[in-house]
Amino acid sequence: MDYRFVKTTCPFCGCGCQMFLEVMDGKLIGTLPVKNAKMNQGKLCIKGWSAHEFVQSPDRLTQPLVRKNGRLEEASWEEALDTVASRLSSIRDAHGGNSLAFLSSARCTNEENYLLQKLCRAGFGTNNVDHCARL
Amino acid sequence: MTNSIPEIEDADCVFVIGSNTTEAHPLVAYRVFRALRKGAKLIVVDPRKTQLAQLAHIHVRIRFGTDVAFLNGMIHAIVKNNWQNREFIEARTEGFEDLEKMTQKYSPEEASEICGVPTDAIREVARLYATSKTSTILYTLGITEHSHGVDNVKSLANLAMLTGHIGKPSSGVNPLRGQNNVQGACDMGALPNVYPGYQIVTNPDIMAKFEKAWGISLSQDVGRTIPDMMDGLIDGSIKGMYIFGENSVESDPNIHHVRRALTSAEFLVVQEIFLTQTAQLAHVVLPGASWGEVEGTFSNTERKVQRVRKAVEPPGQARPNWVILSEIGRRMGLKMDYSSAEDVFEEIRSLTPSFAGITYDRLHDEEIQWPCPSVDHPGTQFLHKGQFTRGRGLFHAIAYRPSEELPDAEFPFILTTGRRYAHYHTRTMTVRCPSLEREFPGPMAQIHVRDAEKLGLNDGDSIKVASRRGEIVTPVKIGDTVPEGAIFMDFHFQEANPNWLLGTSLDPVSKTPDYKVCPVRLEKHPTDGL
Numbered sequence: 021m022d023y024r025f026v027k028t029t030c031p032f033c034g035c036g037c038q039m040f041l042e043v044m045d046g047k048l049i050g051t052l053p054v055k056n057a058k059m060n061q062g063k064l065c066i067k068g069w070s071a072h073e074f075v076q077s078p079d080r081l082t083q084p085l086v087r088k089n090g091r092l093e094e095a096s097w098e099e100a101l102d103t104v105a106s107r108l109s110s111i112r113d114a115h116g117g118n119s120l121a122f123l124s125s126a127r128c129t130n131e132e133n134y135l136l137q138k139l140c141r142a143g144f145g146t147n148n149v150d151h152c153a154r155l
Numbered sequence: 156m157t158n159s160i161p162e163i164e165d166a167d168c169v170f171v172i173g174s175n176t177t178e179a180h181p182l183v184a185y186r187v188f189r190a191l192r193k194g195a196k197l198i199v200v201d202p203r204k205t206q207l208a209q210l211a212h213i214h215v216r217i218r219f220g221t222d223v224a225f226l227n228g229m230i231h232a233i234v235k236n237n238w239q240n241r242e243f244i245e246a247r248t249e250g251f252e253d254l255e256k257m258t259q260k261y262s263p264e265e266a267s268e269i270c271g272v273p274t275d276a277i278r279e280v281a282r283l284y285a286t287s288k289t290s291t292i293l294y295t296l297g298i299t300e301h302s303h304g305v306d307n308v309k310s311l312a313n314l315a316m317l318t319g320h321i322g323k324p325s326s327g328v329n330p331l332r333g334q335n336n337v338q339g340a341c342d343m344g345a346l347p348n349v350y351p352g353y354q355i356v357t358n359p360d361i362m363a364k365f366e367k368a369w370g371i372s373l374s375q376d377v378g379r380t381i382p383d384m385m386d387g388l389i390d391g392s393i394k395g396m397y398i399f400g401e402n403s404v405e406s407d408p409n410i411h412h413v414r415r416a417l418t419s420a421e422f423l424v425v426q427e428i429f430l431t432q433t434a435q436l437a438h439v440v441l442p443g444a445s446w447g448e449v450e451g452t453f454s455n456t457e458r459k460v461q462r463v464r465k466a467v468e469p470p471g472q473a474r475p476n477w478v479i480l481s482e483i484g485r486r487m488g489l490k491m492d493y494s495s496a497e498d499v500f501e502e503i504r505s506l507t508p509s510f511a512g513i514t515y516d517r518l519h520d521e522e523i524q525w526p527c528p529s530v531d532h533p534g535t536q537f538l539h540k541g542q543f544t545r546g547r548g549l550f551h552a553i554a555y556r557p558s559e560e561l562p563d564a565e566f567p568f569i570l571t572t573g574r575r576y577a578h579y580h581t582r583t584m585t586v587r588c589p590s591l592e593r594e595f596p597g598p599m600a601q602i603h604v605r606d607a608e609k610l611g612l613n614d615g616d617s618i619k620v621a622s623r624r625g626e627i628v629t630p631v632k633i634g635d636t637v638p639e640g641a642i643f644m645d646f647h648f649q650e651a652n653p654n655w656l657l658g659t660s661l662d663p664v665s666k667t668p669d670y671k672v673c674p675v676r677l678e679k680h681p682t683d684g685l
């Protein structure tokens with residue numbers, strides 16, 4: 021039996037409670053509040069206590085999908101990434117960078133948000149990037 | 156937030172407006188309970204009788220969308236009774252005369268006329284807030300999700316500056332940010348007008364700095380906001396869209412409009428962990444690794460930057476988002492050869508002064524709140540100490556404007572929306588947490604007993620809710636949580652999602668849609684149950 025705790029931050033609300041993910045044999049089995057975190061002091065709400073459950077859902081996407089003849093079909097990473105880069109570039113070349121728009125995510129990490137806005141601004145020359153802070 | 160969450164428990168007066176704190180921010184509510192135990196006065200301003208409202212010393216049951224009138228009434232009472240903080244106003248602010256002049260039109264009597272709050276309550280709330288030693292304001296989407304959300308926020312800032320309740324421990328204006336990293340997404344410049352660290356895109360020096368760092372020329376035009384992007388897809392000025400971890404189809408107001416927008420796209424990419432309704436419309440779907448499977452950081456509502464860590468491997472071929480985004484960047488000719496999330500963070504801190512002093516090493520055993528300009532800086536527990544960002548704090552004289560769409564004979568009820576304790580937004584994540592699904596398995600609208608009597612409804616009956624945009628059917632719960640003439644619905648369930656009904660009224664400045672005031676008609680629905 022391989023049993024570990026990994027310290028992390030709750031993925032649900034802006035409180036940012038500190039928790040340990042419990043991992044047994046490569047699977048998430050639960051969460052535990054960090055007792056000496058200033059904010060949550062050993063507490064979690066019901067969402068935090070259940071946070072590990074969605075990660076291993078059978079509904080997770082496991083393969084890139086590309087639409088062919090109107091249907092989303094499984095594809096290789098190379099094909100999916102090449103399609104994204106070439107279709108977005110051809111729209112930019114034909115209509116300018118401002119004909120593209122990027123939506124980032126308030127659920128994802130700082131590093132990921134940084135890279136998305138960099139991709140938008142540096143890769144396509146537009147400031148059309150936003151996320152749902154307004155919503 | 157200008158302050159930190161733990162400071163709330165030491166406030167003498169906690170002023171909660173437009174926040175269902177116990178359900179939306181449970182661990183902030185816990186600090187409010189601690190404050191109560193330490194003797195704080197609690198004021199809750201909300202049309203609904205929320206759990207926190209029931210514990211309040213004063214529950215101000217304001218009419219929907221009349222916050223500015225109420226707050227101006229408070230300001231009027233404070234000035235009239237000389238409860239303002241003269242020293243603070245003189246030393247730290249400007250524009251007080253304009254505010255004083257404008258609020259003369261909002262005597263408690265006049266304000267009461269608009270917001271429906273008794274004059275005595277306006278005066279008493281004003282006294283408690285102004286004269287307590289420390290007073291803190293907590294607010295959320297009940298303030299911002301209006302067609303006049305920016306006015307609401309500025310009015311709260313007026314109140315805090317007028318009384319000097321800002322820039323010290325346990326005193327400030329504290330928006331409770333909803334999603335786990337909405338603060339961080341803003342901090343990282345996922346906004347049309349700013350680069351990371353709120354550095355504005357129209358400033359040539361800033362642009363030059365980023366052009367040098369990224370090795371490419373950049374655009375000086377401010378970009379478009381989400382509602383504007385959706386309109387752009389429909390009118391053809393936007394042709395391609397990249398959606399990263401966002402279920403727009405179910406979370407934006409007016410679902411018909413968003414569906415039409417996204418299906419108009421020539422090319423739509425969605426990077427996601429589940430095949431959401433939005434992903435189903437895409438031309439390419441990229442499977443990202445989830446929380447629990449990647450390294451990185453979130454910024455919480457207190458501006459505290461905290462680590463998230465990898466515990467397990469992503470399923471199948473799913474890849475960390477930073478890897479996917481770098482792969483596309485490389486194909487576009489950018490230098491994006493990062494070796495880890497930490498590597499990305501190093502680039503962030505080299506370009507973002509408020510993050511410059513934060514490192515993964517420090518986050519290992521320190522709790523750091525930005526701004527943190529250097530590695531020997533401890534971080535910043537509360538903002539605006541001694542000085543505001545712009546120097547002097549500016550009062551904004553703001554007149555009350557009614558909500559854009561008001562009830563009439565055809566649509567006499569006000570629909571207002573919000574979230575539930577056990578769920579989170581469109582439930583993409585929580586529907587897959589069995590413990591949370593059990594807790595709150597289906598939609599349930601709330602209406603007042605007297606309205607239920609008039610409509611001949613019993614608990615659990617179904618009603619049809621119709622607006623100018625569409626109609627949905629939902630079971631109802633009868634009680635006195637919502638006032639007469641109103642209906643409350645959550646937005647967690649696709650089958651009864653009030654976003655089908657909402658309009659597209661936006662705040663003119665922030666472009667935030669109005670999720671809180673929408674006129675509707677209610678009818679008993681013939682079939683029992685759903």
Ligand code: SF4
Pocket residue numbers: 030031032033034035036037060063064065066067068069180181182183
């Ligand atoms: S445990 Fe609850 S209160 Fe804490 S961050 Fe998660 S959702 Fe928010």
